[in-house]
Amino acid sequence: MVLGGGLRPLASLLAPGGKRARLSVLIYHRVLAAPDALLPGEPDAMRFRWQMELLARYFNPLPLSEAVRRLREETLPPRAVSVTFDDGYADNMEIALPILQQVGVPATFFIATGYLDGGWMWNDKIIETLRRMPNGDLDLTDMGLDVYSLVNTADRLAAIEQILAWLKYLPGEERERRTQALTQHCHESFPRSLMMTSIQVRQLRQAGMEIGAHTHSHPILASLEQASAEQEIATSKARLEDLLGEPVRLFAYPNGKPGKDYLQEHVGITQNLNFEAAVSTAWGVASSRSDPWQLPRFTPWDRTPSRFMVRLLWNSCNEKTSIG
Incomplete structure (x- = not known):
């Protein structure tokens, strides 16, 4: 290309080498x-x-x-x-x-x-849960969030962004607990191949x-x-x-x-x-x-x-x- x-x-002018590198x-x-x-x-x-x-x-x-x-x-x-x-x-x-x-x-x-060797980061759990949810409303008011209408990809992406932003800076144990609660809305299991093996x-x-x-x-x-x-x-x-x-x-x-x-x-x-x-x-x-x-x-x-x-x-x- x-x-x-x-x-x-x-x-080279903007990123020179040597002393000015x-x-x-x-x-x-x-x-x-x-x-x-x-x-x-x-x-x-x-x-x-x-x-x-x-x-x-x-x-x-x-x-x-x-x-x-x-x-x-x-x-x-x-x-x-x-x-x-x-x-x-x-x-x-x-x-x-x-x-x-x-x-x-x-x-x-x-x-x-x-x-x-088979782990999942919390944010990936959220994304894949929202991906797998059937079309319709996802009520997360019991978690202090909204009711999300999951009709199309844009809806799912907007919900993901809001949920990730809300969870990101919670204390680690609380974030994991709330992530686990949300993933229970989805009954599909996650594959063990997302992250690298040793x-x-x-x-x-x-x-x-x-x-x-x-x-x-x-x-x-x-x-x-x-x-x-x-x-x-x-x-x-x-x-x-x-x-x-x-x-x-x-x-x-x-x-x-x-x-x-x-x-x-x-x-x-x-x-x-x-x-x-x-x-x-x-x-x-x-x-x-x-x-x-x-x-x-x-x-x-x-x-x-x-x-x-x-x-x-x-x-x-x-x-x-x-x-x-």
């Missing part, structure tokens, strides 16, 4: 076999392929660990970009990995270890991809006592190191908004646990002056190549040297 011939020089870090969660109207933010295989082809053609994709090291050393090439995935969905291995290998783009996969994590690493920690149960760290937050982070690191037989040096904060989802004390925990870098979801591009334990990232929502490239170029102008 070829765009304008001036894109590479423009990208800038690093863009992209966030993905899933890559779907086909578009899904209830998962509008997740790319399908076709969209993901052309995005990776554009990165390979116009940018310099690097493993995140190498990019962070070279950013510190001021040897990063121009147009540097790193691709990351959060959570540990099986489609990362089944759909994304073959595309990454074919186009020659490395990636880092941050794994929430508590969901390996074997698939090993296969990703054997394929040359990087593996990072993403806590054990994906909590809002800011809602936890410090000891519990440290246990969450340390447990995921230890389990992945045991699984892979090597140190795990990269970490991603769940949800990742600084000052809201994680606090400065959690940055200190990642340093004390010997992580070499950690990533947030603060939008922007990193430079050698950025905090390596709070690197910014952004999500490429775009559905056309031109918009995707514009977002990458625009992001290169938004340097983040400090967060919080």
Whole structure:
């Protein structure tokens, strides 16, 4: 896929190398076999392929660990970009990995270890419950919500968005209890293949991809006592190191908004646990002056190549040297 011939020089100007280097870090969660109207933010295989082809053609994709090291050393090439995935969905291995290998783009996969081998995250339970509900009214007034008319896909998507927003920042145990109550409205069982298996994590690493920690149960760290937050982070690191037989040096904060989802004390925990870098979801591009334990990232929502490239170029102008 070829765009304008001036894109590479423009990208080099906005994202130079060396002492003035800038690093863009992209966030993905899933890559779907086909578009899904209830998962509008997740790319399908076709969209993901052309995005990776554009990165390979116009940018310099690097493993995140190498990019962070070279950013510190001021040897990063121009147009540097790193691709990351959060959570540990099986489609990362089944759909994304073959595309990454074919186009020659490395990636880092941050794994929430508590969901390996058959687990389900609470938000996925909500989405799939609403997907499976028959047409008609869903009365959730007993949970402090509304009566939702589920007639078409737009209705279901609107209900999902409202319910997820309501549950997201509840205390973990209460959120799980309310999620369980809602899923009882659906009598279909969920498959055990949504998240990766331990074997698939090993296969990703054997394929040359990087593996990072993403806590054990994906909590809002800011809602936890410090000891519990440290246990969450340390447990995921230890389990992945045991699984892979090597140190795990990269970490991603769940949800990742600084000052809201994680606090400065959690940055200190990642340093004390010997992580070499950690990533947030603060939008922007990193430079050698950025905090390596709070690197910014952004999500490429775009559905056309031109918009995707514009977002990458625009992001290169938004340097983040400090967060919080």
